[in-house]
Amino acid sequence: MTKTTERTILLADCQSFYASVEKASYPEYKNKPLAVAGDPARRSGIILAACPMAKSFGVSTAERLGEALNKCPELVIVRPRMKHYIDVSLAITDIYKEYTDLVEVFSIDEQFLDISGSFKIFGDSLTVAREIQKKVLLQTGVWVRIGISSNKVLAKSATDIWAKKIKSGIFTLPKTELEQLLWPQPVNKMFGVGSRMSSHFERLGMTTIGDIARTSLPDLKSKFRVRFGKQSDIQAEVMWKTANGLDESPVAPYTLSSPQKSVSHMMTLPQDYLEPNEVETILLELSEEVCRDSRRKGYMGSVVTVSCTCSPYEAPTGFSRQMKLTEPTNNTNKVYNAAKKIFYNFWNGMPIRRLGVTLSGLVDDQTYQLSFFEDHERIRSLEEATDKIKERYGSAAIIRASSLTQAGQALERSLKIGGHYK
The missing domain is CATH 3.40.1170.60 (MutS, DNA mismatch repair protein, domain I)
Structure with missing residues (x-):
């Protein structure tokens, strides 16, 4: 063995x-x-x-x-x-890659590193962590806190619970010391547990991570079924494994390049929208962004989803509904027409504060069904031409007239990345 x-x-x-x-x-x-x-x-x-x-x-x-x-x-x-933040984050990734090729981006400011094969070159884990801290601080001015353990869940816990709180910014959580170090921690400090789940655990009589870990998995599943329904077994198992520090997932450097399942764009509106023509302007802008991204990545999709959140803030309503198309597409007008149909079928007439359009069921865009009733190649060539202009001169180089109305947000969004100014 x-x-x-x-x-x-x-x-x-x-x-x-x-x-x-x-x-x-x-x-x-x-x-x-x-x-x-x-x-x-x-x-x-x-x-x-x-x-x-x-x-x-x-x-x-x-x-x-x-x-x-x-x-x-x-x-x-x-x-x-x-x-600029993205550029600095990428520069920090490059520093990490000097110590291991197994670097996985978890968020713009958090990354996992598997340094199991790096000790012979760089020394033990503490030495590597200290060198990384110094190099990142020297080259970018950013202080890095580092949690060390035997898997990703425990490394994340080591960072969030301890490394962020101590002067050195480095903490090692050995798997052999979970009962002494991790289990006494309150349940709201467990990775993956937010305020709502914390409340659920407290109602179940579990106030520490150890309370979850010591509960047998069948018993925890039974408690979850009573509270959340029959479909909660997987959630119970994830919580139980997290509390017991069990995680076999690898540090995957290519996570971001894995096959994409959907293309989506969401928008929080600058004020509540109520007029249909205003909403249609936003649906068209979102459909155009989704289809442009799909064409750039070489995808067509067969399922359109519209997500909508309505006011009031204290008790929002809304929906997320989808529709299957007769054939895959990345044509803006087809996706827009489907999005409108979904929206009007499910909108409750309340003021809208957030909208989203998603294209899923993705397939390669090189194979498509020709039609006698529309010039597919002409439409495709036209959209590719506008894409090229936007790629070269910016997304606001060509803009629809509806986006120049008071409701339109395309010009504003062209100045941003991820909802924030570039």
């Missing part, structure tokens, strides 16, 4: 990433509380990141800008530069 070698996994997390990048870019803000926030005149006017100094005043991520300024009137507000 072959003995399995225990892995050594790091989860490297960039402290207050956006704020750290801005402080590195502007040394005059070094000793000042700083936060990165969206446009205060729009719904994106919330804190996206706050430096440790700002947090010491009580400023927190996701709170409204006005609330943050009440806590810290001298707070320096910087608008986000998403393209």
Whole structure:
């Protein structure tokens, strides 16, 4: 029988990433509380990141800008530069790759590293972690906190529960010490458990991670079935394995290049939309973005989904419904017409605050059904020509007349990445 070698996994997390990048870019803000926030005149006017100094005043991520300024009137507000943050994140990835080729992006500021095969070259895990910290800080001005363990779940726990809280920024969570270190922690500190799930666990009499870990899997499944229904077995097993530090998933460098299952675009509107013509403008813009992305990636889709969230904020309503097309397409007008049909079938007439369009059931766009009733090649060539112009001169180089109305958001969105200014 072959003995399995225990892995050594790091989860490297960039402290207050956006704020750290801005402080590195502007040394005059070094000793000042700083936060990165969206446009205060729009719904994106919330804190996206706050430096440790700002947090010491009580400023927190996701709170409204006005609330943050009440806590810290001298707070320096910087608008986000998403393209720059992406560039810095990629530069940090390149640093990690100097120590191992097994680097998996978990988010823009968190990455997993499998350094199991790196010890002979770089030394033990603590030595590698310290070198990474120093190099990232020197080259980017960003401080990295690192959790070390034998799998991804435990490395993430080591980072979130301990490494972020200590001066060195490095913490090792041995699998042999889960009962002493991890299990006494409150259940809301367990990876994958949010406030709602914490409340459910507390109602089940489980207040610590150890309470979950010590419960047998059949018993936990039984408790979940009573509370969540018959389809909750998988969720119960995930929670039980997480509490017991069980995770065999590999660090997968090519996660982002795995086959895509859908192409989607979502938009939070600058104000509530109620008029049908306003909504149709947004549905057309979203359909165009989805189809342009699909063409760029070489996909057609056979399922269109429309997601809609309606006001009021305190008790939102909405829907997410889909429709199967007669044949796969990446034609903007076909997707738009399907999106309109779905929308009007399910909209309850309430003011709309968020819309999304998704194209799924993806297939290669090189094989398609010819039709006697439309010039498919002509339409395809026209859309490819406009795509090329937008690719070269920007997405606002060619724009539909409806997007120039007050309802249109295409010009504004062309200035952003991921909902934030480039």
